[in-house]
Amino acid sequence: ATTLGASAAEKGRYFGAAIAAPKLGDTTYSAILKREFTSVTPENEMKWDATEPSRGTFNYTAGDRIVAQAQANGQKVRGHTLAWHSQMPAWAQALSGSALRSAMLNHVTQVATHYKGKIYAWDVVNEAFADDGRGSRRNSSLQQTGNDWIEAAFRAARAADPAAKLCYNDYSTDGVNAKSTAVYNMVADFKARGVPIDCVGFQSHLTNNAPSDYQANLQRFANLGVDVQITELDIAGSGQAAAYATVTRACLAVSRCTGITVWGIRDSDSWRTGTNPLLFDAGGAKKAAYTSVLDALNAG
Numbered sequence: 001a002t003t004l005g006a007s008a009a010e011k012g013r014y015f016g017a018a019i020a021a022p023k024l025g026d027t028t029y030s031a032i033l034k035r036e037f038t039s040v041t042p043e044n045e046m047k048w049d050a051t052e053p054s055r056g057t058f059n060y061t062a063g064d065r066i067v068a069q070a071q072a073n074g075q076k077v078r079g080h081t082l083a084w085h086s087q088m089p090a091w092a093q094a095l096s097g098s099a100l101r102s103a104m105l106n107h108v109t110q111v112a113t114h115y116k117g118k119i120y121a122w123d124v125v126n127e128a129f130a131d132d133g134r135g136s137r138r139n140s141s142l143q144q145t146g147n148d149w150i151e152a153a154f155r156a157a158r159a160a161d162p163a164a165k166l167c168y169n170d171y172s173t174d175g176v177n178a179k180s181t182a183v184y185n186m187v188a189d190f191k192a193r194g195v196p197i198d199c200v201g202f203q204s205h206l207t208n209n210a211p212s213d214y215q216a217n218l219q220r221f222a223n224l225g226v227d228v229q230i231t232e233l234d235i236a237g238s239g240q241a242a243a244y245a246t247v248t249r250a251c252l253a254v255s256r257c258t259g260i261t262v263w264g265i266r267d268s269d270s271w272r273t274g275t276n277p278l279l280f281d282a283g284g285a286k287k288a289a290y291t292s293v294l295d296a297l298n299a300g
């Protein structure tokens with residue numbers, strides 16, 4: 001096929017992009033979004049600070065706009081993210097212990113209930129493991145409410161929206177390493193104990209290449225009985241076109257890899273300012289990386 005989404009669909013996958021509500025009025029941006037992508041992730045609009053700016057006061061306006069647009073375009077929606085140590089509103093940052101635990105579980109329940117039936121997959125918990133090379137949990141205020149905070153969030157999300165796939169999402173987990181193995185062990189434990197989890201998100205913020213064991217890492221998680229999703233792909237550096245092909249082929253080679261999401265549409269939309277890590281340039285033109293992905297999707 002001639003678009004990312006259509007070519008991915010021919011292989012049973014979605015191809016998505018993170019989007020920003022303020023840019024939906026940009027005609028170039030919206031045209032690419034509608035033409036190329038079959039899934040969207042709100043880049044910021046469903047985070048805790050955006051949806052519950054003050055305790056018990058919920059604001060879904062921007063998230064609702066993105067969901068409505070996606071539904072009009074026949075696109076899936078990946079919800080991002082119900083429980084994350086970052087972008088917590090100030091009132092939640094001031095909480096700890098059982099007060100924070102109950103506020104977090106209420107947040108998960110309220111937001112997942114609001115979007116019930118409209119979310120293909122939720123990043124229920126984001127970035128709960130540390131970067132210490134030992135696979136430790138991140139020592140956040142959420143972690144300090146008790147080691148079981150992650151499973152509590154997953155149970156609350158399942159209760160609120162049984163139809164949504166529930167994902168654990170993280171970065172620097174793109175190869176076999178201490179951090180990805182800690183995530184792997186958590187997922188294995190959850191599956192063994194019947195804790196509801198359906199997928200693992202690999203953010204895949206890369207530079208120049210993917211780890212040589214990228215596909216093997218995805219496969220070992222799939223072998224646990226969960227879907228794997230590439231959730232925030234962007235690739236900086238001169239090797240980006242080849243690396244995008246490698247990542248695309250890895251997803252196609254792992255049957256439970258259900259789709260790829262790039263973290264933005266144009267280079268100018270990227271959080272990685274100045275590194276030009278996406279598939280379209282600032283003017284909305286297709287880059288070599290775009291062609292590399294399309295060719296990989298269409299191959300074989």
Ligand code: G3I
Pocket residue numbers: 043044047087126171203232271
């Ligand atoms: O909306 C406000 C605006 O009103 C204000 O004028 C402006 C300046 O203060 O800030 C705007 O909010 C910013 C927001 O992006 C929207 O642009 C926040 O400051 C800024 O922190 C926020 O950054 C986002 C970041 O997550 C933190 O939430 C990035 O856009 C977003 O790409 C990035 O995405 C994360 C994923 O959620 C999780 N994985 C890592 C990834 C990259 O950091």
